Amino acid sequence: MFEEILNFWTHKPVEISIIDDRIFVKLEAKDKSAICPRCGCESHKLHQNHQHLVQDLDWNGKAVALRINSRQFKWDNCSKSFPETLEIKPFRRSYTKRYALDIVERVLASNILAVSEQTGMSEYQIQHILNDVGELLNCSKAKKPKEIRNR
Template sequence: MTSLLDNLLDLAETTVEGYQEVEGYVCLHLKLLNRGTYCPHCNYYTAELHQTTQILVRDLSSFGKPVYLRVPRRRFYCPKCQRYSTEKIEFLAERRNYTKRYEQHIYERVLSSNVAEISRIEYLSCAEVEGIFRRISSEKKKTGDK
């Protein structure tokens, strides 16, 4: 059964297992619903879990508070090609500490304001805001989006 938090969060293949409020922000504990992944090396579907670690990822603010997601990062073993791979998560870009929608939000805010202001409002460093802005700008140029 889908919970209200799952509906509000609106991230495919996830469910909210729990949450906590910590020093002015909210942390949602996610569970990934898919059992396995396709091996990026040989495209074989494997559900042979090797290890799971947790990462903390910034998402869009809600109710006037920053929101972080505690996301399981799962590594799978492929018995066909005998290699290990980390599962790709649709709402996260590779090696990022922010959801894709949060990065898009920061990009749009900088377009209508400036880096220093968004840095102050979002509790990010100017370098983080600039990095997000440059990354999204570059992606938009590659795809021809505005």
């Protein structure tokens, strides 16, 4: 049931615990391999594991934190290790993409200060999320409209 609620293509929940007003969901990758970004070959050779705690959308009035195992693989042809791509969250961020989009929607409906008070996040953190989503949507590279001049 919780797998349908989370709706992740690449990961499945393997353990769920509720502590106070927080739901912790341990996720496991469905695929046991990763694609090397250098050569495009598939690797099954696990090199390292890193645990991440990632903020997701609230569910039923409770904050949801995802425990994700981020794996690094090694490919013999390149002789380099590489991290698997996590579609759930932006690279080096501690929140899911859908959580970031929710923050943007909240800011658009009100303002950064109000969202900061609602979520307990600092205004700086919210601004950082807005910048990340802007880059994700390529808004930062959008050209300004040309000025029309009367002759």
